[in-house]
Every structure is written in C-alpha cells, then in structure tokens.
Amino acid sequence: MSLLRKAERCFANQHTHKLLAAFVAAPKDITLFQQDLQAADERSKEGRRKSLIDGQLIAIKDNICTTEEPTTCSSAILNGFHSPYPATVVEKLKAAGALIAGKTNLDEFGMGSHSTNSIYEAVKNIYTQNGDALSAGGSSGGSAVAVATGQCDAALGTDTGGSVRLPAAYTGIVGFKPSYGLVSRWGVVAYANSLDTVGVLTKNSSMARSVYDTIKGYDPRDPTSLPTSTRSKIDKYVTNRGAKLQRSSSTSLRIGVPREYNTEELQPIVREAWLKTLQQLRKLGHTIHVLSLPATKMALSAYYVLAPAEASSNLAKYDGVRYGNKSADREGTDNVLFAATRGASLGDEVKKRILLGSYSLSAAAIDNYFIKAQKVRRLVQGDFNNAFSLRHPLLQHQGQSSQEGQVDVILTPTAQSLPPKISSLDKADPLQAYGADVLTAPASLAGLPSMSVPVSVSDDGRQDLKEPNTVGMQILAQFGDDDLVFDMARVIE
Ligand code: GLN
Numbered sequence: 001m002s003l004l005r006k007a008e009r010c011f012a013n014q015h016t017h018k019l020l021a022a023f024v025a026a027p028k029d030i031t032l033f034q035q036d037l038q039a040a041d042e043r044s045k046e047g048r049r050k051s052l053i054d055g056q057l058i059a060i061k062d063n064i065c066t067t068e069e070p071t072t073c074s075s076a077i078l079n080g081f082h083s084p085y086p087a088t089v090v091e092k093l094k095a096a097g098a099l100i101a102g103k104t105n106l107d108e109f110g111m112g113s114h115s116t117n118s119i120y121e122a123v124k125n126i127y128t129q130n131g132d133a134l135s136a137g138g139s140s141g142g143s144a145v146a147v148a149t150g151q152c153d154a155a156l157g158t159d160t161g162g163s164v165r166l167p168a169a170y171t172g173i174v175g176f177k178p179s180y181g182l183v184s185r186w187g188v189v190a191y192a193n194s195l196d197t198v199g200v201l202t203k204n205s206s207m208a209r210s211v212y213d214t215i216k217g218y219d220p221r222d223p224t225s226l227p228t229s230t231r232s233k234i235d236k237y238v239t240n241r242g243a244k245l246q247r248s249s250s251t252s253l254r255i256g257v258p259r260e261y262n263t264e265e266l267q268p269i270v271r272e273a274w275l276k277t278l279q280q281l282r283k284l285g286h287t288i289h290v291l292s293l294p295a296t297k298m299a300l301s302a303y304y305v306l307a308p309a310e311a312s313s314n315l316a317k318y319d320g321v322r323y324g325n326k327s328a329d330r331e332g333t334d335n336v337l338f339a340a341t342r343g344a345s346l347g348d349e350v351k352k353r354i355l356l357g358s359y360s361l362s363a364a365a366i367d368n369y370f371i372k373a374q375k376v377r378r379l380v381q382g383d384f385n386n387a388f389s390l391r392h393p394l395l396q397h398q399g400q401s402s403q404e405g406q407v408d409v410i411l412t413p414t415a416q417s418l419p420p421k422i423s424s425l426d427k428a429d430p431l432q433a434y435g436a437d438v439l440t441a442p443a444s445l446a447g448l449p450s451m452s453v454p455v456s457v458s459d460d461g462r463q464d465l466k467e468p469n470t471v472g473m474q475i476l477a478q479f480g481d482d483d484l485v486f487d488m489a490r491v492i493e
Contacts, residue, residue: 003044003055004030004037006153010057010101013150020136021121022145024062025069026102033057033099040097052210054097059146059155062103063110064198065187066090069100073189074118075108077324077345087187088222089156089198089215096214101152104142108347109315110158110191113166113436114425115141117349125171125419127468134419134468137167137436140201144171147201154202154211160191161303162414162440164199165452169414169472172454174489176200176208179479180447181226183212184219192310193224195303195444205453205489212482234393234480241390241481253286253488256387256407260296261439267417273457273471274413277492281411284491289407291387295379296442302376303441304434305360305369312357315350318342352430381446384410388478409488412439414452414472439474449482451475453489 011030014023027033040055049055060066063073065083072078090100107117115123115138123141125134126148136145140157144167147155157164159177168175177199185196198215202208219225226234257278262271278288320326320341327340346354360369385392389406415436426432443450454470473492477484 003040004034007033007037007055007057007099010150010152014102017126017145017149017151020124020126020145020149021105022123022142022149022151023059023102024072024074024105024120024142036099043097050097051214053093053154053214056098056153057101058093058098058211059101059104059143059152060090061106061140061143061155061157063106063158063189063191064090064156065189066100066103069103071103071189072119073109074106074120075345075347075350076119077318077341079119079325081323083187085187088184088219090187092215092217093156093211098214101146101155104140104146104155104157106142107139108350109189109311110139110160110163110196111311111349111353112138113162113433114138114422115167116422116425117347119347122422124422127171127419128466129421129468132421132423135170135422135425137170137415137419139163139167140175140199141167141170143201144168144173144175147171147203148173154200154207156211156215157199157201158188158191159197159199159444160195161307161444162437164201165414165440165450165472165474166436168201168452169454169474170419170468172468172470174202174205174208174451174453175472176205176212176451176485177443177449178212178216178482179449181224182216182231182480182482184215184217184222184225186219186221190310190314192307193314194310195307197444205451205486205493208451208489209486230394237393238390238481238483251285253409254389254407255281255286255288256291256410257288258291258293258296258387258410258412260293261412263416263438265416265435266413269418269457270413270416270471273455274411274473277455277473278411281491286491291407293380293383293387293442295376295383298376299380299442299445300434300438302373302380303437303445304356305373306377306445308353308357309360309370309373310357311350312354312361315346315354318346348427349430377445380442384442384446384448384476384478388481390478390481392478393480408477409484410476411488412474412476414439414474418468418471443474443476446479448479449477449485451485451489453492455492
C-alpha cells in the first residue's frame with residue numbers, strides 16, 4: 001500500500017476513534033501532508049528512502065515539544081503554550097522523513113497510571129469489558145491508544161516509572177523504554193529528570209527498533225545524554241558479549257525469572273501467560289533461571305518518594321511568571337500571585353506530588369525519606385547488577401560476583417492485571433493507582449532498557465475485538481544492552 005493510502009487510513013481512524021480521546025491536537029485532515037507523502041512514495045519507488053521511517057505518521061505525547069502544535073502536558077497551567085523550539089527527538093524524526101501525526105493525551109505532566117488525570121477527557125482503551133470503558137494505562141495512554149487503533153504508525157511517549165510499558169500492556173501493543181541517557185531529553189518537559197526517558201509505542205518490535213534507532217544518539221543540549229565516547233565503549237562491550245554468546249551456545253539465552261515479581265496480586269491470567277511464555281522459550285532452547293531481586297519490595301515506595309521530590313523542584317517554574325498562565329488575580333505580592341496561579345491551574349494529583357516532594361526534601365524529613373529512598377535505589381541497581389552476566393558498562397571497575405547462575409535477560413509480566421475499568425478507579429485511594437507501577441518502577445530506578453511485548457491469551461487465537469486478549473510481558477536487560485531487548489522481543493512476538 002502506498003504511504004499516502006496508509007496515511008489516509010490513519011486519518012479515517014482518527015475520525016472513527018475520536019471518543020477514545022487519544023489526541024489533544026492533530027491536523028484536521030491529510031491535505032497538510034499530501035505533498036510530503038507523495039514525495040516519500042516517490043523516494044520509496046526509486047529506492048532512495050531517507051530512512052526506515054520515511055513517510056510514517058508518528059504521534060507525539062503532549063509533554064514533548066513541537067513547534068506546530070501547542071505543548072500542554074494536559075495541564076491548565078500550560079493551556080495554549082507554544083514551545084519556541086522542538087525537542088531533539090522530534091527534530092530527528094522529521095529529518096528521517098517522518099510526519100508528526102499530532103499530540104497525544106496524558107496524565108498531567110506524566111503523573112498517573114491511567115491517563116485520567118488530564119484537563120482533557122480521560123483516555124479510553126480500545127478494549128471494553130461488558131461495555132464498560134477500560135483504562136488505557138498511563139501516563140502515555142493517548143500514544144498507546146493512537147497506535148492500537150491505527151491512528152498513526154508509531155508514537156513517542158515518556159517513561160519515568162512505567163508510563164510507556166503499562167499503556168502498551170493494557171492496549172496490546174509494544175512499548176519500549178531505552179536505557180537512561182541514550183535518547184535526548186532536550187525539549188521533553190521534565191517530571192523526575194533522573195528517571196525520565198523517551199520511549200516508543202508501536203504495533204511490533206521491528207517498527208519500535210526503527211524509531212528508536214532514529215531518535216537515539218548523543219545530544220550536547222541534554223547534560224545527561226551519554227557522550228559518544230561512552231556510547232562506543234558500551235557498544236564494544238556489548239558486542240564482545242554478543243560474540244561470546246554466539247560462540248558458547250549459538251542463540252541460547254539465559255532467562256531470569258525473579259521470585260519477587262510473582263506477587264500475590266498477580267491475576268491468574270497474567271501468571272498463566274508468564275508461565276506459557278517461559279515454556280515456549282524453553283522449547284526454543286533457552287534456559288530458565290529463577291533468581292532473587294530482594295530490594296524489589298522496597299522499589300515502588302522509593303520511586304514514590306524520589307519521583308515527587310524531583311517533581312516538586314522541576315514544577316517550581318510554573319508560577320505564572322517564568323512559565324504558565326497567570327492567574328486573573330494579579331494583585332498583591334509575588335507569593336499571592338504564585339499561589340493563585342498554582343492553586344487554580346494545577347490538578348489535584350500534581351499538587352499532591354508537589355506537597356509530598358517538598359515534604360520529603362524538607363530538613364525535618366530528608367534523612368528519613370529522600371536519603372533512604374536513594375539508598376534503596378542503589379540496592380535495586382545492585383540487585384540487577386548481580387543478576388546480569390553482563391557487567392554494568394559504566395561500573396566495570398566495581399567487582400562483581402562470579403558469573404555462575406547469572407542471566408542475559410529477565411522476563412516478568414508488565415502489569416499485575418488486565419486493564420481495570422475506569423469506573424472502578426478510586427481517586428481517593430492513590431495507592432491503587434500507584435500499585436499499577438510495581439513491576440515497572442524497578443527498571444526505571446536502575447535506568448535499564450525494558451520493553452512490554454503483548455502475548456496472546458485467547459486459546460483459540462480468536463481476535464475478539466472488544467475484550468482484552470493479550471497480556472504484556474516485560475523484558476529487562478543490563479544497562480546499554482538495549483539491542484538484546486529487541487532481539488528477545490522478536491523471539492516472543
Ligand atoms: N505512574 C507513574 C507515576 O505516576 C509513572 C509515570 C511515568 O512513567 N510518567 O509517577
């Protein structure tokens with residue numbers, strides 16, 4: 001099918017699925033792209049495509065800056081805000097010939113697990129249960145639904161504690177979170193900057209790889225972007241390991257199954273899908289190794305101390321003066337103006353996190369909360385380092401125990417359950433929403449590459465279009481071993 005025809009279908013789907021509220025801004029119709037698509041079709045015919053994503057429609061989460069559309073983070077405080085510059089990732093997509101399909105809905109500033117904390121309408125999953133709307137996951141729920149419903153070819157999201165992987169799992173698509181520091185955050189609105197990553201949502205892992213290969217790379221404008229020299233060191237290191245793997249046992253991988261991820265709350269259908277996937281992998285010649293990551297049980301609590309602490313600092317600039325829509329009440333001192341602006345224009349969840357973060361950073365609480373959570377973060381990283389046979393490429397000088405019993409990848413479910421009904425979400429009980437991240441937050445704390453891949457759970461292979469029929473499996477690998485995550489995904493898909 002020509003790129004133009006394919007894009008026409010995406011636009012038709014945008015029209016059909018409007019009520020799911022995946023997009024917050026999108027070009028009205030295809031006329032804007034017609035010429036570009038025809039040119040991309042020409043290039044394709046003549047065998048001179050700009051890249052693997054030339055002429056593909058890619059949607060962008062609305063906390064990533066674009067210049068054509070506003071960037072609102074689904075917050076009233078940024079309503080109508082136009083960034084004067086695009087994010088590096090957006091620039092890179094465009095240079096590769098991709099077209100921006102529009103901006104997608106999210107939980108305000110990325111804070112949430114169901115894409116319901118938005119000034120726009122809540123995002124709805126393509127799947128329903130007995131006619132009831134289901135959660136699309138969050139906070140990149142808009143990007144996930146846009147992909148799942150064929151409104152675009154791929155979408156960018158952000159993943160701080162699971163926001164790409166959880167929506168991917170709930171909507172039955174692929175969601176990839178790269179190693180921290182490999183993809184530029186320049187032009188990506190910070191939530192918790194030591195955890196924030198830009199991720200990719202697509203229908204299959206090969207498309208995710210094409211998009212990831214386009215957006216990765218050193219960016220001097222992002223101080224946490226890994227420099228080229230470190231990247232080549234990682235590449236060399238990972239390639240050596242790859243060669244060793246090939247020599248030792250052709251393609252047989254050692255797959256780790258962490259005990260702590262087999263939680264009581266795991267729904268039977270999720271546990272069965274996990275077991276079935278492991279059995280299939282064993283049949284293919286891979287070996288399964290049960291292991292322990294003891295700090296896992298503290299990871300979620302540490303995440304919910306650290307992420308709000310960073311958020312409280314990052315969001316201080318939305319005061320109506322430096323950034324954000326000023327409150328109509330402009331009388332009085334700066335403090336009055338700040339309070340009126342923030343009081344009126346930030347949502348409840350965002351306010352809660354700012355309060356929580358300011359408290360845990362306060363002199364009275366920092367030792368007990370923030371510092372302890374940082375220590376837990378180190379323990380979580382240490383657990384993973386002990387589990388993987390590949391040493392952490394940036395911590396090679398630190399000794400590691402013997403490689404005996406260590407693994408190449410870890411496989412767990414992405415979420416403990418299938419998507420819940422939106423009507424069952426209780427805003428008064430934040431722990432319910434926070435619990436949705438229990439299996440994804442550890443990889444975020446450790447900065448590891450991770451991907452959610454859908455596996456089918458309908459016995460007869462029937463594609464029931466209404467009820468969820470897949471479970472997301474989460475692949476984790478050592479820092480910098482992103483390619484191995486993609487290789488593993490191809491085996492599972
Ligand atoms: N649900 C988590 C949170 O609210 C993760 C969000 C994210 O990854 N952006 O913080």
